[in-house]
Amino acid sequence: MKRYLITLSILLFTFSVAFSQSKPEKIDDLLNRYHDARQFMGTALVAENGNIIYKKGFGFANIEHEIKNEPDIKFRLGSITKQFTSMLIMQLVQQNKVPLDGKLSEYLPYYRKDVGDKVTIHHLLTHTSGIPSYTNKPNFFAKESKLYLSTKELITKLCSDDLEFEPGEKYQYNNSGYVILGGIIEEVTGMTYEKALRKFILDPLQMNDTGYDYSEQIIKKRAAGYEKIVNGYKNADYLDMALPHAAGSMYSTVLDLYKWDRALRTGKLLSVENSTKMYTPFLNGYAYGWAVQKVSFNDNQNLTVYQHGGGINGFNTLIYRVIEEDKLIILLNNTGGAPLNDIKTGIMNILYDKDYELPKNSIADYIYTIIEDNGINEAIETYNRLKNNEKESFNFRENELNNLGYFLLNQNRTDEAIEIFKLNIEAYPKSANTYDSMGEAYMKKGDNVSAIRFYKTSLELNPGNSNAVLKLKEMGVEYNTEEIVFNAEILEKYIGVYKLAPEFLLTISREGDKLFAQATGQAKLEIFPKTETEFYLKDINAQIKFIRNEDGMTDKLILTQNGREMPADKIEK
Template sequence: MRCLLLLGWLLAVHPVTAQEKKEKLDAVIQRYHEYNMFDGAVLVAENGKVIYKNAFGLANREWNIPNTTDTKFMIGSVSKPLTALLVLVQVQKGLISLDKTISDYLPEFSKKNGRRITIKQLLSHTSGMPNYDIIKDFFPRISRQHFSREDYVKLYMDSSLAFEPGSSYYYSSWGYFTLGYIMERVTGKSYAQLMKEDIFDKAGMANSGSYFHTQVVNKRASGYDYTLDGYASADFRDQSNTMGTGDLYSTVEDLFKLHMALGNYSLLNKKLTDEMFAPGMRPAQYGYGWFNKQFKYTATDSVRSNFHLGMTEGFLSFFLRIPTTNSMVVILCNSSPTDFFGITGDLVKVLYGKPVTVKQPVHKAMEKLIAAKGAAAAVKEYAGMKNDSVHYYVDWISMDFLANQLLTLNRMEEARIVGEHNALEFPNKDLVLCTLGKIYEALGRKTDAAVYYKKALGISPTYEEARNRLKAIGIK
């Protein structure tokens, strides 16, 4: 008992110092980098002060140029919190009303949908508007095309809604494109110009902007995909179809400035800020541009947070705010995929003095085994690694990506082996089941494909890709 009391006294008298946290944060992210799980920049702040920032890996592999803390990364859907903020700034100016509909601002928008969907519902993903995955070949046929705003809106404005607006939650990038277009029409300025004037300039975010692929942007990283053979340059996407949803680039330092500006209400008044950060409809609890919910960083510990994640060609991002302590964690990565929830969670553990052990990801070991011995041999060794929880951990999203990689590479037999294995290991994950359906479809096994598309829909009834693939193969 005396020893326990002494330990408690020592911890109280000698709390973890900022320098100790910095060293632990560095050790965590360094280990992820060593496992080929992180190339990019990271920043951690506590009580409004940056306690750690660093960069790892290469911004450009052709020229061997390293990432730095002022490297500019595409932030994918972390653009959505910024778009939501920009909309609310226009609300603050009296130019947009949250309760008005799409049709009030875009009269040419489909009347059957435009008159029913409000700005508030677009912001909170409760509009019922579908996402681009309802188009079977969106990638790469549509994603590589250039669109005017008017033509892109026509692509989806007549689509059937997933539910009555305001009755449920469904994540829709098309909803956020619509918000960007509405702001352009209301202000007479481009989304890029408006974002610069109302957000970036006022927050001092000099290294952020809206990207278009013909631009030359100093210090912008290239995006890469991890492959079975190492790295590959990420696929091309025309940014004309990501306006408002995923076209922004930024730095970890600029996003810290945004965090501080949100906290001191220098961009948006307190009333609207509180609305933005209010928890939305369960289970997502998505407010206006943010998931506003408890962030679970251990099996028993969580903290109230505002966060968003982003994925776009070759880039991944995670931006987490902890308002109660004015803290934040942001990771910007230019190699995909990675376990951004796991990385962010481990960094938060350090903030709260919890022990962290970074284990080797099973899917990385699987990649090497597939290259050396083939998929069947790799699957046989999976169980041993899974059971060795001291040294290994399993990330189902990355395992699913591995199956998709093999499918993309047209290594069909290996894709089938890994896909079937994943479906047995993760039977409650709709993405995994849909991936196996796609593999079976590519193999000409339509009946088997339909079984797994239906299983995916059984888990997520609004899963449009699974629904549309069922239609495409002619099975109801």
């Protein structure tokens, strides 16, 4: 108890004196705190006006052998790969080998013609093709992700389903589209995607520490991927790297990605005309391999940002480029699921001399040590005491106790898991997910009566909880949710753009009698009515409540996710 009271005072003191530090010192202090809180392990690079002002590694590239992360360590990039794929396509456009309005079937003769005749290169680049994303298939990660497939096999087997919507109608983030683009690159150039990447981008830019990540190859200074668990880390699940292909199979370093940023500001790879096309957003702020948005810092209004994140087993990544003021942030993490957007926001605030938030310690990590040392009852008492007295020094979000409960459940410590889930229900009584987790624990314990009760409560809070419906069915209980439909006049009141944070907007749109929500840089998702003003998302633990003013007009909403209530004012109709 005492050591955490001391930690809190240090945090507050450091924050108050941080303004006497230089920008690199503040960035270093911030990243060290994220690392100490086990929320970042990887490498970071920050540049201003084309000059690197900060580069450093944190933690281990390989935990088993205690090899430290350094700026020259190679990380899997995940979806940052897409911007390299779009560059290769735009180079083919520039060479008049591929038109942006060219049909898919013109370049992949083995692709199903009924879909290929409708989908263009432009649709594939902008995630508007309507082709389902193969990574959303129910059994992809459990089964297909570990098996090798050639490019043709990958496209014909996993990327050739029926259209989900007509091409160009809407945006839906899609890995299949970029795999297909990789296939087109191979057909047109007569090279493998890897060789085309090397010849047309990596070699000209001398990006010698970047490439296509084959698991079987010996690649010097390659980081291993891990997942954070309550008492440490575990190796990430295996993924055959032939499968992400042109959508996510590259590796690189922060130093090579800095070279990439500098090259993109010149005409070395692409003409100004074609670069402009590449960065022009189509739907939902997505251009060709880049998310494009406008941000404001201090008196600097409407700055243009080109950015993209990536996530792949054991890794998550981010490249963030402020164009007019030539700022660059690159974050590569090898523990999966790090809060890179929070870190980026902190660094941006430092660059613009604004206040920034420090990371909080994981309450789950600390409570687990109490369970191990003194038992579950002492742990519960400690949790309640810390929540009352040290709320600012720990992360008390819903997912903290939920993760701890599942960690215990997976160790067959079911009774302890139930006590943790009870604690989470007390803290977040309006969250459907807390009751769903408790239902699973009682189901594992063999107490189906209690399991059914908690699953039904979860469905009352979130009728879209398909997992609860399936679990109830396994226990012989049929549960049918009644679909509620409102007319267009009611839904029209909710349409608009809501500001959750300076750089984070939530856009509500309508298509017929359906309402959709889309957060900045994310896919558009349908939201379903629970009442006239309360909506929920299926398969995601999130709810939206619209707030009306005295005139009956909707002027704000509250997004509830992971136990957090996030109010947002409407800024555009």
